[in-house]
Amino acid sequence: MQIPIYNPKPQYEALRGELEQAATGLLASGAYVLGPHVEAFEDAVAEHLGCRHAIGVNSGTDALLIALAAAGVGPGDEVVTSPFTFYASAEVISLLGATPRFADIDPDTFNVTAETLEAACSGRTKALLPVHIFGQGPDMAAVNDLARRRGLHVVEDTAQAFGARQGERRLGALGDLGAHSFYPTKNLGGFGDGGMITTDDDGLAAQCRLLRLHGQERRDHHTRIGHNSRLDALQAALLHVKLPHVDGWNDRRKAIAALYDRRLADVPGLATPHVAPHGDHVYHQYTVRIADGRRDAVRDALQAAGIGCMVYYAVPLHHQPAYRHLQACCPAAERACQEVLSLPMWPYMGEERVERVAEAVRQALAAG
Numbered sequence: 606m607q608i609p610i611y612n613p614k615p616q617y618e619a620l621r622g623e624l625e626q627a628a629t630g631l632l633a634s635g636a637y638v639l640g641p642h643v644e645a646f647e648d649a650v651a652e653h654l655g656c657r658h659a660i661g662v663n664s665g666t667d668a669l670l671i672a673l674a675a676a677g678v679g680p681g682d683e684v685v686t687s688p689f690t691f692y693a694s695a696e697v698i699s700l701l702g703a704t705p706r707f708a709d710i711d712p713d714t715f716n717v718t719a720e721t722l723e724a725a726c727s728g729r730t731k732a733l734l735p736v737h738i739f740g741q742g743p744d745m746a747a748v749n750d751l752a753r754r755r756g757l758h759v760v761e762d763t764a765q766a767f768g769a770r771q772g773e774r775r776l777g778a779l780g781d782l783g784a785h786s787f788y789p790t791k792n793l794g795g796f797g798d799g800g801m802i803t804t805d806d807d808g809l810a811a812q813c814r815l816l817r818l819h820g821q822e823r824r825d826h827h828t829r830i831g832h833n834s835r836l837d838a839l840q841a842a843l844l845h846v847k848l849p850h851v852d853g854w855n856d857r858r859k860a861i862a863a864l865y866d867r868r869l870a871d872v873p874g875l876a877t878p879h880v881a882p883h884g885d886h887v888y889h890q891y892t893v894r895i896a897d898g899r900r901d902a903v904r905d906a907l908q909a910a911g912i913g914c915m916v917y918y919a920v921p922l923h924h925q926p927a928y929r930h931l932q933a934c935c936p937a938a939e940r941a942c943q944e945v946l947s948l949p950m951w952p953y954m955g956e957e958r959v960e961r962v963a964e965a966v967r968q969a970l971a972a973g
């Protein structure tokens with residue numbers, strides 16, 4: 606039995622009738638870009654996440670880019686983010702002519718903290734960009750306190766944590782702006798690229814709306830240099846069918862994580878994921894740490910046994926050729942890159958597969 610690291614097809618099978626009806630309805634409607642399907646999905650996401658505005662864009666990357674631009678980030682500014690994330694989190698800062706500054710991570714959760722963010726701030730810092738890595742966020746109350754004290758905007762990279770809660774609220778609705786991705790493997794995954802910006806601020810929402818549409822404030826009136834970055838109506842219609850199920854799928858992910866935790870609890874040299882007390886973990890990835898230089902051997906053994914697994918992330922962003930010149934020092938992120946391994950995780954993967962993966966990990970470590 607091959608076990609992929611992720612399998613999107615069971616979600617499609619579970620909702621096939623509704624999805625196909627939504628797709629044919631959209632095809633027949635003739636409204637393919639923005640329009641009523643996108644607006645209905647935006648309203649549903651705003652309600653789901655508990656914020657006033659949701660603005661659909663064509664990817665999570667563009668959600669970050671447009672959110673930062675709406676917050677006024679531009680040439681000469683600095684934005685503090687994590688070095689332990691997908692490249693897009695920092696790339697968007699550079700695309701705006703600003704400079705990323707890297708805050709080291711907490712080794713237990715892989716997230717930046719208010720303390721590490723503050724240590725990376727300077728007089729040029731304009732915004733904080735915490736990344737809710739693998740499905741949980743840093744303590745957003747502490748991050749927001751720091752931002753208030755220093756007069757900074759907070760843009761949450763929520764690409765990996767759709768629906769996760771902190772207290773009564775959801776990630777992406779806690780900072781000034783939240784940036785979400787609907788890339789197919791994400792907790793709310795589409796059938797192609799897609800993204801969303803969320804905010805409670807009417808002014809920022811208006812900026813995001815005009816930036817996704819060529820800086821157009823109204824017809825024939827362009828006030829900023831913007832983008833063509835609109836959420837496809839087809840993606841919106843399909844994602845709208847999936848949205849009511851995402852909490853249930855996140856609960857399934859948590860149950861799978863709990864089973865992995867039990868099966869891997871006593872494996873020497875391996876640490877299971879740590880859930881911080883300040884919030885929820887929705888397990889976009891189930892990522893273990895394997896110490897003593899044995900991670901790559903375990904990865905190779907799993908792959909040889911037909912089990913998909915991935916190293917997210919093999920290289921911290923401050924060691925990427927594009928960012929080496931910044932000379933950041935983030936030892937916890939560097940060490941995480943040597944030790945992390947993400948195991949198969951998807952909502953319908955079932956207990957039998959979890960047992961098999963856990964057993965294969967155990968055997969690989971026992972083999973030395």
Ligand SMILES: Cc1ncc(COP(=O)(O)O)c(C=O)c1O
Nearest residue numbers: 664665666691693764786787788
């Ligand atoms: C943390 C993080 N930020 C940003 C992105 C970019 O999202 P997208 O692929 O939708 O552009 C991703 C996803 O791939 C991600 O994992």
